[in-house]
Amino acid sequence: MRQVTKRYYRGKRGEQIPVMAVDQIDLKIKPDEFLVITGRSGCGKTTLLNLIAGMARPSSGQVFVDDVDIWTLKDEEISGLRNLKMGFMFQVPSLIPTLTVLDNVAVPTMFAPKETQGDAYERARQALEAVGLSQQMDTFPRHLSSGEEKRVVIARALINKPRVLRLMSRQRISTSLLKRKSWPLSRKFTAVGRPSYW
Ligand SMILES: Nc1ncnc2c1ncn2[C@@H]1O[C@H](COP(=O)(O)OP(=O)(O)OP(=O)(O)O)[C@@H](O)[C@H]1O
Numbered sequence: 001m002r003q004v005t006k007r008y009y010r011g012k013r014g015e016q017i018p019v020m021a022v023d024q025i026d027l028k029i030k031p032d033e034f035l036v037i038t039g040r041s042g043c044g045k046t047t048l049l050n051l052i053a054g055m056a057r058p059s060s061g062q063v064f065v066d067d068v069d070i071w072t073l074k075d076e077e078i079s080g081l082r083n084l085k086m087g088f089m090f091q092v093p094s095l096i097p098t099l100t101v102l103d104n105v106a107v108p109t110m111f112a113p114k115e116t117q118g119d120a121y122e123r124a125r126q127a128l129e130a131v132g133l134s135q136q137m138d139t140f141p142r143h144l145s146s147g148e149e150k151r152v153v154i155a156r157a158l159i160n161k162p163r164v165l166r167l168m169s170r171q172r173i174s175t176s177l178l179k180r181k182s183w184p185l186s187r188k189f190t191a192v193g194r195p196s197y198w
C-alpha cells in the first residue's frame with residue numbers, strides 16, 4: 001500500500017465537508033503476517049481494512065496485491081481478484097439459510113474460473129474438517145450454534161486459498177479457538193497470508 005489516502009465527504013445538502021479517514025498510509029504486509037489494527041472509534045480502522053481488501057477505492061495512492069496495482073484493473077478483474085485472492089468474514093450473519101453447511105462453504109468456488117473449481121467440494125470438506133465441523137456438513141445454518149456458524153464462515157473464507165484474509169473489526173474469533181492444538185489452523189492462522197494447512 002503506497003501513500004494511500006481515503007477522503008469522505010459529509011454534510012447537509014450542498015455542503016461538502018471532507019473527512020480524512022486514512023491519510024497517506026504506506027504499509028507492506030508479508031505472507032503469513034497476522035496484522036491487527038487497533039485505535040479509537042472513528043480513527044479509520046474499518047476504512048483501512050476495506051482499502052487493504054480491495055473493497056474501497058483510495059482517493060489517492062496505490063494498493064498492490066501480489067505486485068498488481070489493483071485499481072488499474074477492470075471492474076470484472078477486481079471482482080475476480082476479490083473472489084480468488086481475498087477471504088472475507090463478515091460481522092453480520094452471512095450464510096445462505098437454504099443451503100447446507102457444505103454448499104455454503106463451496107459458494108465462493110462457483111464464481112471462480114472453471115479450471116480452478118476442480119475439487120471444490122473436496123476442498124470444502126477439508127476446510128470444514130479443519131474447523132472441526134465434519135459432522136455438520138449436511139446441516140442447515142439455522143441448526144448451528146453461533147460458534148459453529150463462525151467456523152463455517154472461516155471455512156468459506158479460506159476455500160479459495162486467499163492471499164489476504166480480512167476479519168471484520170470486533171469479530172470475536174476467540175483466542176482459545178486459535179490456540180487449540182487440535183485445530184490445524186491454529187499454529188499458523190494468519191489474518192493476512194496463505195493459510196498454511198492447504
Ligand atoms: N461513508 C462515509 N461517509 C462519510 N464519512 C465517513 C464514512 N465512513 C466513515 N466515515 C468517517 O471516517 C472516519 C473513519 O471511519 P471508520 O469507520 O474507518 O472508523 P473506525 O476506526 O472503524 O471506527 P469504529 O471503531 O467506531 O468502527 C470517521 O470519522 C467516520 O465518521
Ligand SMILES: [Mg+2]
Binds near residue numbers: 045047169
Ligand atoms: Mg470500524
